[in-house]
Amino acid sequence: MSEQIHNDINFEQKQLKNYVAFNPIILARLLGDKNIRITGLEEKVRTYYETHKNNIENTIKKPTGYMIAETIEFNGVNRFSKPLKYKLNRYKYKECNNIELLILVFCSTVGDLYIPNRILSFESTKFNKILLFPEDEVNS
DSSP states (O other): OOOOOOOOOOOOOOOOSOEEEEOHHHHHHHTTOTTOOOTTHHHHHHHHHHHHHHIIIIISOOOOSOEEOEEEEOTTOOSOOHHHHHHHTTSOEEEOOOHHHHHHHHHTEETTEEOTTOOOOOOGGGGSEEEEEEHHHHTO
16 A cells, blocks of 8 residues: 655745846837837847947946846836736846946846956847846846
8 A cells, every 4th residue: 555645835925135137128219219129139239239339348337246137037028918927026126227337237238248348349248138147146
């Protein structure tokens, strides 16, 4: 005779750190796109970078260490959808609203890894996800 043992395990997921959200929708708004188009955002970012290069590279306080992001993929959606809001609301975070820091971080990442002092790149795939980095790492 076999006996089955059932153990109920209840757990609560707790976030240990607060995050800073680097959101391409916010970046599009700051670049003056009222329709919030992520498609083609890389060209707007490149143009802004070229006219503000000195400020972005020399003035802005940027993260100094490597950081791995929690990512929220858009799946081709340009706006906040209910599923996207649900995924994002699982985190305690504040939005980055500094256009130059947004550009620096997005263009210094490879996948979900931020690389300090990386030569900036402007591929369109950099702007199809929200990156969440621990706040204390962003501000270090």
